[in-house]
Amino acid sequence: MPRNGADPRTRILNAARTEFATYGLAGARIDRIAKSASASKERLYAYYSDKKQLFLEVLELNLREFASDAVLTDHDVPAFAGALFDHAVQHGDHLRMIDWARLETDGTWLPALEVMLGYRDEQVRRIRLAQAAGRVDASWEPAQLMTLVFGIASAWVHEPGVVLTNSGGSDSVAIAARRANVIRAIERLIAPSAEPAIN
Structure with a gap:
C-alpha cells in the first residue's frame, strides 16, 4: 500500500521538494529522493527523464x-x-x-x-x-x-x-x-x- 495513501509520483514529488530545497539541484541525490519516497530509482526515472526535469517540476x-x-x-x-x-x-x-x-x-x-x-x-x-x-x-x-x-x-x-x-x-x-x-x-x-x- 502506498505510504500515506499517496501514489508513487506524488511521493516522489514530495520527497524531491525536501531534497531540492535542502541541497539544491547539484547537491540533491536521486537515490535519497527515491528512498524517501519508498520508490525505486527506476520508477522515478519512468516519470522524469533526469534530475533537472524533476527540479523544474518541483x-x-x-x-x-x-x-x-x-x-x-x-x-x-x-x-x-x-x-x-x-x-x-x-x-x-x-x-x-x-x-x-x-x-x-x-x-x-x-x-x-x-x-x-x-x-x-x-x-x-x-x-x-x-x-x-x-x-x-x-x-x-x-x-x-x-x-x-x-x-x-x-x-x-x-x-x-x-x-x-x-x-x-x-x-x-x-x-x-x-x-x-x-x-x-x-x-x-x-x-x-x-x-x-x-x-
Missing part, C-alpha cells in the same frame, strides 16, 4: 501554490503583504527553491517562469486598481511598488543576521511582531504623499 509546483496562496484582493495591499509574509514563514522551502534556481539553472525555467511572471503581472494590475480606488499613493509606479512590497514582506527570510542565527524562527511572539511591522511599513509606504516616488 519549482513550478511551488510557484503555483504560492500564486494561489498570496493574492491581492479588495485593494488591500497591507493585507497582501501580510499574506506574503505568512507564506514566506510557512513555506521557506519555496523561497530557497527560487534561490537555487537562480544560482544553478540557465534561466530557462519555463513554464515555471511563466507562472511567476503571470502572477506578478496580475498583482501589478491589481495595484493599479487600488490606486484608482484611492487606496494606494498614485505616484508609485505599480511594478516598482510590487517589488518593494515583496522585499519588505520577505525581509526577515533574507536578513543575514536572522538567516545565520535562525533567531526567532519558531518564536510565535517574534513572528507576530515581524508581521505587524511588515503591515505597518506597507501602510506607510502606500499612504498618499506630496512627494513623487523615485522610479
Whole structure:
C-alpha cells in the first residue's frame, strides 16, 4: 500500500521538494529522493527523464501554490503583504527553491517562469486598481511598488543576521511582531504623499 495513501509520483514529488530545497539541484541525490519516497530509482526515472526535469517540476509546483496562496484582493495591499509574509514563514522551502534556481539553472525555467511572471503581472494590475480606488499613493509606479512590497514582506527570510542565527524562527511572539511591522511599513509606504516616488 502506498505510504500515506499517496501514489508513487506524488511521493516522489514530495520527497524531491525536501531534497531540492535542502541541497539544491547539484547537491540533491536521486537515490535519497527515491528512498524517501519508498520508490525505486527506476520508477522515478519512468516519470522524469533526469534530475533537472524533476527540479523544474518541483519549482513550478511551488510557484503555483504560492500564486494561489498570496493574492491581492479588495485593494488591500497591507493585507497582501501580510499574506506574503505568512507564506514566506510557512513555506521557506519555496523561497530557497527560487534561490537555487537562480544560482544553478540557465534561466530557462519555463513554464515555471511563466507562472511567476503571470502572477506578478496580475498583482501589478491589481495595484493599479487600488490606486484608482484611492487606496494606494498614485505616484508609485505599480511594478516598482510590487517589488518593494515583496522585499519588505520577505525581509526577515533574507536578513543575514536572522538567516545565520535562525533567531526567532519558531518564536510565535517574534513572528507576530515581524508581521505587524511588515503591515505597518506597507501602510506607510502606500499612504498618499506630496512627494513623487523615485522610479
